[in-house]
Amino acid sequence: MPEIPEIETVRMHIEHKTKGKIIEKVTVGRAKALNVPVDEFAGIVTGQQLVDVRRRAKQIIISLSNSHSLVVHFMLEGFVRLFYSGEEVTGNPTIIFTLNSGDQLAFFKLNLGYLHLVPTVNLEAMPELAKLGPEPLAADFTLGKFLGLLAKRKGMIKPLLMDQEFIAGLGNVYSNETLFCSRIMPDRKTSHLNEVERSKLYHCIRDILSQATKLGGVYEEKFASDDKLTGGFESYLQVAYRTGQPCYGCSHPIETKRVGGRNAFYCPVCQQ
């Protein structure tokens, strides 16, 4: 599932290529991905300008000129692609927005994921957005704030990092990477982490998410035919999906085990 660096990369692409353009036509391939009937959806969205593209946790929020917003969550498989005017739309899109430039913004595989139409004024009340924890890359997400949040917690650290109500936007890949960076084993009890480890974890979360975002994350799906950014962080992964391969720090093979129902990847020598 895409996490902050991947969604932020997609957000930047959508903003850069579609902001200010007008939706001329809507083609819906899978009505179940929407929260309103297709006719109503098309009626409200058609003719509107894309005025703003934001991210909250793993969701993209596209605001339209008529005070409505589109909220997209890719979940496990979803992705979006821009086909330039003259390019053939391939695959089996869930929904296509044809823009006044002739480009087509196509969302794919929104099966578990969704694309919801919400009055912009009601956004913050959406259950999917209302319950989210703080954004780890926000300027006001300080070390003090993080330590305060950690102080109340007792369970294992990796599942906690993935808990969207604790911090928003971290998933399996970056929880593994930040714990390797902090030299903390994924199944350590949060209450047993010492002061140095807590501080290190904070800095690793911020540093790795920033670097991964800058390099385009590890998403496999390119945004457009000229996209050279997406997936640039793949070769920087230290532990995630590297089971059996040598640790870049000590050469011991990377190991994996289930922690909190998900695969944890770690180096048993470098992490304690």
Ligand SMILES: [Zn+2]
């Ligand atoms: Zn190691």
